[in-house]
Amino acid sequence: MKIAHWAASAPRDRRRRRVRLGGVYVVALALVAMTSAAVGAPFLDPEPTGSITYAIGGAQQAEGEQVPVPISVPYDRLVNAVAEPQNWFSYNGSYASTRFSPLDQINRDNVATLRPTWVYQIGRSPVETTPVVVDGIMYVTEPPTAVSAIDARTGRRLWRWQARLPPGVKSIGFPAANRGIAILDDTVYVGTLDAYLVALDAKSGAVRWRTHVADNDLGHAITMAPLAIDGKIIVGISGGEAGIRGFLDAYDAATGELLWRFWTIPDAGEPGVETWGGDSYKTGAGATWLTGSYDPELNLLYWGIGNPGPDWNGDARPGDNLYTCSVVAVDADTGELRWYFQFTPHDTHDWDANQIPVLIDAEFGGRQRKLLALANRNAFYYVLDRESGEFLVGTPYSRQTWAEGLDENGRPIVIPGTEPSEEGTLVWPSLQGATNWFSPSYSPLTELFYVPTREMGAVYYKADVDYEAGQPFMGGGEQALRGDQAEGSVRALDMRTGELRWEFDLKSPPWAGVMATAGGLVFGGSDEGNFFALNDLTGESLWEFQTGGSVHANPISYMIDGRQYVAVASGGSLFVFGLGAASAARR
Amino acid sequence: MRQRSSILSDQRAAKRGLWQITGDDVRDIAAYVWSLGRSDVSVAELPGDPDEGAALYASMDCSSCHIIDGAGGTMGPVLTNIGRLRGIDHLREALLDPGATLPENPVASAAGSIYLLVSVQTRDGRRITGTRVNEDTFTIQVRDEEDMFHSIRKDDIVSLQKRFGESLMPSYADTVNEGGINALVAYLATLRGGS
Numbered sequence: 001m002k003i004a005h006w007a008a009s010a011p012r013d014r015r016r017r018r019v020r021l022g023g024v025y026v027v028a029l030a031l032v033a034m035t036s037a038a039v040g041a042p043f044l045d046p047e048p049t050g051s052i053t054y055a056i057g058g059a060q061q062a063e064g065e066q067v068p069v070p071i072s073v074p075y076d077r078l079v080n081a082v083a084e085p086q087n088w089f090s091y092n093g094s095y096a097s098t099r100f101s102p103l104d105q106i107n108r109d110n111v112a113t114l115r116p117t118w119v120y121q122i123g124r125s126p127v128e129t130t131p132v133v134v135d136g137i138m139y140v141t142e143p144p145t146a147v148s149a150i151d152a153r154t155g156r157r158l159w160r161w162q163a164r165l166p167p168g169v170k171s172i173g174f175p176a177a178n179r180g181i182a183i184l185d186d187t188v189y190v191g192t193l194d195a196y197l198v199a200l201d202a203k204s205g206a207v208r209w210r211t212h213v214a215d216n217d218l219g220h221a222i223t224m225a226p227l228a229i230d231g232k233i234i235v236g237i238s239g240g241e242a243g244i245r246g247f248l249d250a251y252d253a254a255t256g257e258l259l260w261r262f263w264t265i266p267d268a269g270e271p272g273v274e275t276w277g278g279d280s281y282k283t284g285a286g287a288t289w290l291t292g293s294y295d296p297e298l299n300l301l302y303w304g305i306g307n308p309g310p311d312w313n314g315d316a317r318p319g320d321n322l323y324t325c326s327v328v329a330v331d332a333d334t335g336e337l338r339w340y341f342q343f344t345p346h347d348t349h350d351w352d353a354n355q356i357p358v359l360i361d362a363e364f365g366g367r368q369r370k371l372l373a374l375a376n377r378n379a380f381y382y383v384l385d386r387e388s389g390e391f392l393v394g395t396p397y398s399r400q401t402w403a404e405g406l407d408e409n410g411r412p413i414v415i416p417g418t419e420p421s422e423e424g425t426l427v428w429p430s431l432q433g434a435t436n437w438f439s440p441s442y443s444p445l446t447e448l449f450y451v452p453t454r455e456m457g458a459v460y461y462k463a464d465v466d467y468e469a470g471q472p473f474m475g476g477g478e479q480a481l482r483g484d485q486a487e488g489s490v491r492a493l494d495m496r497t498g499e500l501r502w503e504f505d506l507k508s509p510p511w512a513g514v515m516a517t518a519g520g521l522v523f524g525g526s527d528e529g530n531f532f533a534l535n536d537l538t539g540e541s542l543w544e545f546q547t548g549g550s551v552h553a554n555p556i557s558y559m560i561d562g563r564q565y566v567a568v569a570s571g572g573s574l575f576v577f578g579l580g581a582a583s584a585a586r587r
Numbered sequence: 588m589r590q591r592s593s594i595l596s597d598q599r600a601a602k603r604g605l606w607q608i609t610g611d612d613v614r615d616i617a618a619y620v621w622s623l624g625r626s627d628v629s630v631a632e633l634p635g636d637p638d639e640g641a642a643l644y645a646s647m648d649c650s651s652c653h654i655i656d657g658a659g660g661t662m663g664p665v666l667t668n669i670g671r672l673r674g675i676d677h678l679r680e681a682l683l684d685p686g687a688t689l690p691e692n693p694v695a696s697a698a699g700s701i702y703l704l705v706s707v708q709t710r711d712g713r714r715i716t717g718t719r720v721n722e723d724t725f726t727i728q729v730r731d732e733e734d735m736f737h738s739i740r741k742d743d744i745v746s747l748q749k750r751f752g753e754s755l756m757p758s759y760a761d762t763v764n765e766g767g768i769n770a771l772v773a774y775l776a777t778l779r780g781g782s
Contacts, residue, residue: 070735136738151728153738156721158728159701203734204661206654 071202073134073183075230079296085518086559088133091180091225092439093515093556095294096359099441100516101557105564106579107519111533111543113579117565118155120148120574126552127569128177128437130225130513133558137202138567139183140574141225144169144176145192147200153560155576159205163192172219172472173241179291179437180225182233184253189233191222197235197251211256213237217470219244225291227301229332232259236288240306240352243473246286248303248328250335260335264288264305264323275319283467284317285309286324290354290437295370298387300338301330302359302372306352310465311431312420313348313475320345325353327374329389339389344378344412348419349402349460350431350478351378358442358449359386364496373495375440375451377433380406381498395498397491398434398453402427420460420476430458430480432509439513439554441522446536448492448501450522454509456486490514490524492539502539512568513554523566525551531568531575547575633675633773635766640774643767652756655778662718662734663756664690664702670776678772682763685754704750705729710743718755 077084081094085102093099106114122142129141138152145163150156169176171193182189187208188200194216199208213235214220219242227234232250240246246264251257264286266272273281285308292303305328308314308321325344328337343353353376360371364383372386379400383393391410403412418427432454440451458478465475480486488506493499504524512525521542522534527550533543549571557566567576630637644650650659653666669678680687689700703719707729717731727747729737732755741747759768 137736151721151726151736151738154723154726154728156723156726156728156738158720158736199657201654201661203730203736206661206665208654208657 071134071137071186073228074185075228078184078228085557087135088131088556088558090132090182090227091130091291092293092356095229095296097291097293097356097439098358098360098444098516099356099439099513099554099556100443100518102518103557103559103564104518104520105559106517106521106557106566108521108535108542110579111519111521114533114543114545114566114577115579116545117576117578119576120150120155120157122148122569122572122574125549125572126175126177127572127574128179128223128553129569129574130180130439130554131556131567131569131574132181132183133556133567134183136560138558139181139188139202140569141178141180141190143178144171145178145190145194147181147188147190147205149188149202149205152558152565152576161198161200161205161207163190163194163196163198165192165194166216169194169221170216170219170242170470171221171223172239172470173474174221174223174238174289177223179223182226182228184228184233187253189226189228189253191224191226191235193221193223195220195222195237197222197226197233197256199233199253199256209256211251211258213249214239214244214247218242219470224289227291227294228253229294229296229301232332234292234294234301234332236290236292236303238287238289240285240287240289240309241311241472241474242470243283243285243309243467244287245282245284246288246306248288248292248301248330248335250332262328262330262335262337264328266322272322275322277316277318280317283309283473284321284324285311285473287352288354289352290356293357293359293372294332295359295386298370299332300386301332302357302386303328303330304352304354304357304374306354307344307347307350310467310473310475311348311350312460312477313462313465314346314419317346321347325351325378327353327357327372327384329386341382341384341389341391341410343374343376343380343382343410347378348462349378349427351376351429351433353377354437355435356439357386358440360442360444360495362444362447362495364392373442373449375435375449375493377429377436378402378412379429379434380412381449381451381493382410383496383498393496393498397451397493397498397500399428399455399457400434401457420462420478422462424459424461424479426457426459428457429454430456430486431460431478432456432480436511438511438552439515441514441516442495443516443518443522443536445518445520446492446516447495448516448536449495449498450514450516450536451491451493452506452510452512452514452524453489453491453503454486455488456509457481488526490522490534490539492522492536502537504534504539504541510551512551515555515557515566517557523555523557523568525553525555525568525570527551529570531555531570531577545575545577547571547573549573630670630773630776633769633776635769635771635773637770637773637777639767640770640772643763643771644774647759647763656780660734662730666775666778667780669778671779673775675772675776678775679768681756682768682771683758683760685756685758686750686752689754702754704753704755706746706748706750707737707739707744708746708748709739710745715739719749 149158219239250259287306308324326342394406402418458480462476488509508527514524547570553569555568652663720728
């Protein structure tokens, strides 16, 4: 007998929760904290309740009654995301953004038998969504802006909401993708291509509220997945190639009211504005187009900031152009800047720093430290102290021809003559960078940082450009070395030093993220459609599936009824894989 | 008007041939065409008082199942723009004989009405009553009366009863008098907002 309720697995430990439903109060049993027994590592340390085991196979049946859970994701579940490896709560999986799944049912020994469980066809591309899975329901976004809730057990859709986008909606400098949702309590949050933040009822997709974030006519857009923290929804903005002035916003999760705005570029009279010439700060870009990380203990948000505008012509913006190409630490209550670290001062190659800041707590230099690791688009891997912003390590992880290295403060020593020019300047990496928006992953078991790496050079051109509202503001372009002149890899770096431990070659520079798991695996995807699993210690490939479309998304993992699944979008579809029988539901 | 914009100026529709529109688009278009004959009803000509209807709506807890302007429960359809989508006769019928005509939700997947009342008897002796959210040949997804979702394989079912003609919504034929129904209908007819 198998009825899967939306309770993903057996509630071993139950918390009574009162939920208001349709005017009646019912007491519901909430599923809490189950972690894999096999992963007893100290990084887990999730619940005060002592021994925690994961129900594997049909084990949960022995627990007796299965009670479906109401859709409810209070903040404390998000904080303790690592204690519920059966769920993938947010774009980056957890506030630390390691994209490490503690599930180990799918492992090196059995991954060869991984096969499709179901496929959900979106039918439009590009699909760059990272699914969120909570208690058996999966939320995916579809281009240009739609959300579907799917029964993660069967692949059947429960509801779909689609934004009404105005004719001529602008997406200047990027494809009309959407990368995912945030969930908090019983509400799903999504940003729209025309720069609204929308709150949807998680059970039905009905709109709760809709807030205007910024003017799409000026090139503002939202493609990133919002981040839900305690009572707040954090939203970044795209539009750097249209000369917007970037910001990071916090909205009241209940009402949609703007709580604070952090401008990524200082205003006149503020410290840092002197790193811009004249009025150039007003159109200096610094978009916040990917999802950042959060340290609940320090109450700091860590966010990567985009490149300065115009991209390839820095003449009108002499100086370092703060806080572009930086990572910033922002107080989550006030939006005030705590510290910043700039990777690429005065960038002229479109090497924004929006890549995912991965938060790692580890011993470093003889003491336990709170670290932030980031593989930058500029081809350097960095480790910072995330309490102070202190630079600890910076080392190239991919071919680069623009810097001799970094000085003791982490500032690049730029090789003269590597700027874009009218006749063209050949530089590695290309403007798409040594890596890009797709996510890296960090395994606390191997202490390796896994990064999809692009080995591609480009001839960079510089051109004149004047700012015109709502028009491309780039000042040049590139001609990338394509085809067999370019290649890619998944690289495993020593988290503390950035030293290369292994690499797995890809035919083409990738546009897909990776996920490490406690099963000793790293999942990744290729432009040619391969979705694959690597040995996390050696890089040896253990399993591969041809999806029939380019993998341009990040993989995730989750568990239902004691069975682990891996999901990834590819082409215009979402694929879910599990061990054994083709239909997961039939065992 | 929402549906008009989706037909006339939606980028996708403009770029693609009509044969390329999706199932959701088809439902939007149907709702639009359907609404053409209904949107011009003058509330002033109706027998009921909309303000009285609004008060009844609040006191009878309709909002435990319905959303208006973002607020309320979601067991039933959103009513924010119901006065634009539905005619007077349909609104009256919805209150007196709720199961008679189930709404085809424009965001439903292709399984008929997501409001069809079903009762499922499982092999292990459970009985689940609720609305059908989705269904295929091998599985059914049900949202029960307590607002919980169930994913059920038909292999595991003893009986599946599709209760056509019934509804999770109670009929107000016996509990609300003619004046009250008129007031509610008038109020619902004024609901034309939302996005």
